[in-house]
Amino acid sequence: MSVFDPADILPDELLETFRSRAAIVDAENRFPDEDLADLREVGYLRLLVPEDRGGLGLSLADAARLQQRLATAAPATALAINMHLVWTGVAKVLQDRGIDTLRFVQEDAAAGEVFAFGISEAGNDLVLFGSDTVAAPHPDGSYAFTGTKIFTSLGPVWTRLGLHGLDATSPDGPHLVYAFVDRTDAVLTRDDWDTLGMRGTQSRTTELHGAVAPADRVVRRVAPGPNPDPIVFGIFSVFELLLASVYTGIARRALDVAVETARSRTSKKSGTTYSQDPDIRWRIADMALAYDALPPQIDALSRDVDARADHGALWFAKLSGVKHRAVEMAKRVVDDAMLVAGGSSYFTRSELSRLYRDVLAGQFHPSDPESAHSTVAAAWLGPLG
Incomplete structure (x- = not known):
């Protein structure tokens, strides 16, 4: 059995290229578009996608080693791409446990879509266990999300946003709804990322104004509070x-x-x-x-x-x-x-x-x-x- 070597995907020359850009990205307070293009080229967006679905089929342990290596050169790039890898990683964790509801995440990532992580909200220290975002159900099974998410890394470039919101209307009690929305006119990304560090992540505030997740992109409904789901x-x-x-x-x-x-x-x-x-x-x-x-x-x-x-x-x-x-x-x-x-x-x-x-x-x-x-x-x- 061959031993995975992170340098096969992130060779020294590529790391030096990332490192040479990092100071400029930080000084200009912009997203590292060039880094993203290079990462696409080496299949980084597809790391955790199974090979039979167009990915590299790596393990979470492999991805963790790669992220350590990438962060030695460009921490903000590594932190930004983390959020895409989180969703592809969640898809893998669920698939490994017999739950294939996030297959579309894997296939979309293999096709080049960029996933962002829309969970954090100002003042919401419940994080995964609660949400101030309203998830309004529609008769066809879709949900419309209205609220504000903060620290949305990949702000200028994401094409899919994984998020959660609270449906308080369900007859069997309130539920947190996990779903995915596209970047549409119902989603506003503020240009407000001006921070002390990690400037290249461009983790901007995201406003949701009735952004609709189709029924087939609503992946989970769970009770609020600590939950082993x-x-x-x-x-x-x-x-x-x-x-x-x-x-x-x-x-x-x-x-x-x-x-x-x-x-x-x-x-x-x-x-x-x-x-x-x-x-x-x-x-x-x-x-x-x-x-x-x-x-x-x-x-x-x-x-x-x-x-x-x-x-x-x-x-x-x-x-x-x-x-x-x-x-x-x-x-x-x-x-x-x-x-x-x-x-x-x-x-x-x-x-x-x-x-x-x-x-x-x-x-x-x-x-x-x-x-x-x-x-x-x-x-x-x-x-x-």
Whole structure:
């Protein structure tokens, strides 16, 4: 059995091309259209689509490794494409479990459609367990969605939006409706993405004004609140693991830059490179010790999702935990890389300066630190009385 090598899809030369564009994309606050074109060319939009449906047939564990590699060159590009991969990943998770309602996602992705993730809403800390967006049912089984979604990555380029909304009219009680809408006149994408970092994601606000999802694009209706429904598990597992991968990739790049800097800078006091300085050596070793723990964790959990392992009630704690640890580790590693590089890293022309800003976005993605700790506490101590 051959071992998957991420470099076969993302060779070093392509990574350097992405890296050369990243600073320009950040400075111009625009979407990396050139990166998307290159990713299309190598089949990146089709990574998680089965081969018999036009894809590359890779596993979630393979995609996680690729996302770590891509993030070392262009974090914003990796984070943006994450949201497309989430939906194709959810389709795979469901298909692996005998649910083929997202076959159209796989086929559309193979045909070149770009999927965006329309779940986040301002002030909605329920995330997957609730929605302020109204999902109004039509007699033909379609739904019209009205509301506002935030942080919609791929804002200028997506062609399909996966989203959820609340149908409060159902006779058997309220239901969260998961569905997909096209980009039409009923969908307004605001040009409002002007942020500290991750600027290339162009995660713009999306207004829904009765955007209709046809009946065959309404994929799930579930009760609000914590729910083990397969679509909730699919979204949560793929989202958390691929997010953890992006921020772990940022940490790896910061560590590599710190090593390169320590080897190239010479101390006037000692006359030797900083790589010979005991304090610098300790700091880089500490960075490496922190980083080394995450790739195996992401790989193990991704393989468990692929293999349909049963972690029972601990699944959500494990998934939110790995995302939380990855972000906290990455922030710490980038901080230390800045110290190793010295004052030059404070200039905006420094790659570390951009990584320092990009990595901060990790704390705002679900699960945030409060949610992660609440989930883990409930898993180990039981629910609050």
